[in-house]
Amino acid sequence: MADHVEIANLSKVFPTPKGPLRVVKDFNLKIRRGEFVSLIGHSGCGKSTVLSILAGLSDASAGGIVLAGKELTGPGPDRGVVFQSPTLLPWMTAMENVMLGVDQVFYTASREERRQIAEYYLTVVGLADAMHKRPAELSQGMRQRVGIARAFALSPKMLLLDEPFGMLDSLTRFELQQVLLDLWNRNRLTALMVTHDVDEALFLSDRIVMMTNGPEAEVGEILEVPFARPRRRQELLESPEYYRLREQLIEFLNVRAYTLKGQTPGQGHGPGTASHAPTPAAAEPTKPGANADHAALKKEPALKA
Amino acid sequence: MTFLKKIQWDALLMPLVGLVLTLLAWQLVSGRVTPQTQADGTVEEVKSGLIQDLPGPLQTWEKTKKYIVEPFAKREELDQGVLRFTWYSLVIVGKGYAIALILGTPLGFLLGLSKNFSKMFDPIIQVLRPVSPLAWMPLGVVIFANSGKSANELAALFTIAVCAMWPTVLNTAVGVRAIPQDYLNVARVLKLSRTKTLFRIMIPATLPYMFTGYRLSLGIAWLVIVAVEMLTGRIGIGNFLWNEYNNGLYTSIVLCILTIGLVGYVLDRGMSLLERRFKSAV
Numbered sequence: 001m002a003d004h005v006e007i008a009n010l011s012k013v014f015p016t017p018k019g020p021l022r023v024v025k026d027f028n029l030k031i032r033r034g035e036f037v038s039l040i041g042h043s044g045c046g047k048s049t050v051l052s053i054l055a056g057l058s059d060a061s062a063g064g065i066v067l068a069g070k071e072l073t074g075p076g077p078d079r080g081v082v083f084q085s086p087t088l089l090p091w092m093t094a095m096e097n098v099m100l101g102v103d104q105v106f107y108t109a110s111r112e113e114r115r116q117i118a119e120y121y122l123t124v125v126g127l128a129d130a131m132h133k134r135p136a137e138l139s140q141g142m143r144q145r146v147g148i149a150r151a152f153a154l155s156p157k158m159l160l161l162d163e164p165f166g167m168l169d170s171l172t173r174f175e176l177q178q179v180l181l182d183l184w185n186r187n188r189l190t191a192l193m194v195t196h197d198v199d200e201a202l203f204l205s206d207r208i209v210m211m212t213n214g215p216e217a218e219v220g221e222i223l224e225v226p227f228a229r230p231r232r233r234q235e236l237l238e239s240p241e242y243y244r245l246r247e248q249l250i251e252f253l254n255v256r257a258y259t260l261k262g263q264t265p266g267q268g269h270g271p272g273t274a275s276h277a278p279t280p281a282a283a284e285p286t287k288p289g290a291n292a293d294h295a296a297l298k299k300e301p302a303l304k305a
Numbered sequence: 306m307t308f309l310k311k312i313q314w315d316a317l318l319m320p321l322v323g324l325v326l327t328l329l330a331w332q333l334v335s336g337r338v339t340p341q342t343q344a345d346g347t348v349e350e351v352k353s354g355l356i357q358d359l360p361g362p363l364q365t366w367e368k369t370k371k372y373i374v375e376p377f378a379k380r381e382e383l384d385q386g387v388l389r390f391t392w393y394s395l396v397i398v399g400k401g402y403a404i405a406l407i408l409g410t411p412l413g414f415l416l417g418l419s420k421n422f423s424k425m426f427d428p429i430i431q432v433l434r435p436v437s438p439l440a441w442m443p444l445g446v447v448i449f450a451n452s453g454k455s456a457n458e459l460a461a462l463f464t465i466a467v468c469a470m471w472p473t474v475l476n477t478a479v480g481v482r483a484i485p486q487d488y489l490n491v492a493r494v495l496k497l498s499r500t501k502t503l504f505r506i507m508i509p510a511t512l513p514y515m516f517t518g519y520r521l522s523l524g525i526a527w528l529v530i531v532a533v534e535m536l537t538g539r540i541g542i543g544n545f546l547w548n549e550y551n552n553g554l555y556t557s558i559v560l561c562i563l564t565i566g567l568v569g570y571v572l573d574r575g576m577s578l579l580e581r582r583f584k585s586a587v
Contacts, residue, residue, distance in 0.1 A: 057490055075493045087487040091509040100505065104495045154495075 004033035005158060005192045009063035010048050010298065021095060023049050025216040027063070029209060034188040038201040040249065041211030041220075047194045051162050055081045068157050080151030080189070082164040086143040088135040094146045095131040098153050105154045121149040124186075125179050141172035145179060152183055159184075161193035165200065169177045174233070175204055181277060185230050198249045202242060203233060210252045212260045220260050221252055330360050334362035348492035360556040368556035382540065387564050388513065394530045394541035395568070397458070398549045401465025402526040406519060409473030413518070416474065417481025417511075434471045438529040442465050442536045468529045472521035481507065482515025513584045519537055527569045544567075 010027040011153040015019045024046040031037050039047040039066045052058040056075030067079070088097045098118040099240060106114050122131045127147040136144050144164060151159060164180070165173040177200060184191065186205075195201050201208045205225050222244060227236060236242045258265040336354035343349050352358070360368070369387075371378075376388035416423045416430075445460035445467075452459050488510055492502040534543030542561055549557035 054495060057493060075490075075496065077495050079494070081494050083487065084491070085487065087491055089488060089491065089506065093513075100491075100497075101495045104497065136470070 003030040003033070004068060004194070005029075005031040006055070007031075007050070007063070010045065010053060010060050011062040012062040013060070022216050023214055024223060025036045025218050027218055029219060031190055031192065033190055034182065035206050036191045038205040038208045039192065039194045039211060040196065040198070040201050040208055040253070041217065042213055042253065043196065045211045045214045046217040047211050048162055050195045051160055051192065052083065054081055054158075055160050055207075062187045069302075076099060077154050078157045078188055080154045080156035080159050082144075082147050082151045082159070082161045084163045084166050086135070086147035088146055088150075089145055090135050093134055094122060094127055094130045094138065094149075095119070097146055098150045101154050103151055107256075117153055118149075120185075121130070121153040123147070124152075124183055139172075141168055143178060144168065144176055146181065148176070148180055148270070152187070154188070155187075157188065159189045159191040161191065161195075162195055165198065166196070173197075173200070178233070180204065181231065186217070198246055198253075202245055203231065203236060208249065210249065210257070213257045213263060216261070221272070222256060223248060234249075314407060317441055328455055333362045335359040335364070337361070338364075358555060360559055365559045368554070372560060373555070376522040381563075383545070385545075387542070387545075390493045390540070390545045391564060392566055393539075394534065394543060397461055397533075397539065397541065397578070398465060398526045398530050398558070401462045401529075402465035402523055404462060405470035405522055405526065406473055407519070409470035409522065410477055412513075412516060413474040414420040414481055414507075414511075415478025416478035423478070430471065430474065434470075434475075438464050438468045438532045438534075442533060457539055461537055461539060463535045464533050465526050465529050469522045469526035472525065473515070474516035475520070476512060476514045476518030480511035482516075484510045485516065486525075513580070516576070516580040516583050520573065520580055523576055524569065525570055527565075531565065 007027060007029045010024060011022060013022045015021075027050055029037070029047075036165060039050060041047045049058065053060045054072070056079070059098075064300040088094070092100065094116055099114065099123060102114045104117050106117060109117075109239070119131065122128065125141060125148055127145055127149065129139060129140060135146070136148070144167075148164070161180075165176050168176065181204060193201075193204065202225060208218045208223040208225060210223065211217050225245065226241070227239070255265050314368050334355045336357035336359055338350050338352055340348050341351045352542075372385075372387040376386040378386040379389060416427065441464045442460065445463035446456070446465065449456045449459035484507060489502075492506050497505065530541065531543030531546065533539070534541045535547045538544060542564060545560055546561035546565075549555075549561070553581050
């Protein structure tokens, strides 16, 4: 099948007081149509930078992206973005927030048709009773449901998810992963998700792209996730294969993310890496239901909350 | 329970205590007028007290009662109820204030949106901002001298608008600069047009700041009215005060001061209620 998205030699250099800092170097990735790909890596490894370049919110220093045969320039509603915080406009109801995008994309449709599109997606994410509420009246989880509905309602060529559940408690996170997966199963949008949560990546993705540590982060290894769809979390958790893949991911993050870049694991290279030292406890596959965030990866959401 | 009660008591009682103490102090320092029969049989008023010409609270009440108990009466052009005078003033303040908002809000947006615009005009604004209404007023009179009958009104509006618009300008500019990048990203990702971005994202996001500016501007507009009426002779509460001063009726001055203060307080409370509504909506 033809590649739907092609990211070629993507690099990003940030100017800093100490001179230019190359955060991402020669990032290459091809994504098939209808594929769900996750980017996983330590904080500061540039995975969010890659996503924001795809979203058009940030310019690449070198390299380019082709989406559905067209080179991307700037942002646009052909990519639905789910941000880490839902970024809903607080003066609009959930419905109005979704409609803002729907009006923009389906401007040829009648007002009634557009309303139905928004209503459909809000209902699917479980907000049928809350669609006329303002974000302030919604819980954090419900707000992110609106964020998901807003992205899907655009019927985009691609879905971009930037740590979409990073700010939620683990129970809500599980719920929303299911909501996202159900919705995704209906349209099979090509999706790229940035995450630091190993279990989230395994549950949702077809492929997991592991990034090496920054600076000059690049694609380290790619893991195929062979589980059949539609997936059920319980079945995954009962499969020994799941734990093998999980261990492989953690092993990469704890060791090879560093060694591939010639760094020593556990030595602080770049921001936020000092605390990720591999310990025997961290390498042990913990029960995912009880501890979704791996101990070694726990630092990030706490900082952003 | 008792704690709640205590708070409510305090909220009601303490201001009352303050009021009584202030009235007492006022009475103490104010002057008294006592009629005294002289040796030659004429009656002369003798002033005494710490500040001889400051009318005390009781005296003020007695002498100005007629303006208060019939607040909307119109006996003569210069003899009207105190709220009637106030109403004339409020009308002109309202007009000048409206001009200030209509000019000030877009100016604030331009300052907030464009760094270059801000660099060009911010220094000028900072220089014009502290200029007193008393300084603007003569300029206004000169500018509109040839406007015939409405010259006075135009000069007054000019002064009120020019003095009152700065808080609106500056707060709007701050609000625009403070729009979260997240909201602007939503606009960029959805490729909203410039107009849509302005009306659906930027203005609602700036609204709380704008209303802080609006509240401060209203305070200044009301502050300016007395100066404006003194200089133009327009009928109103400030003009009444000035006339009564010229007539030597000092009790009326006290009445006017209290009225201006109370009206200003009510306006400010009203605006801050509005402001809070907009803040909670956001």
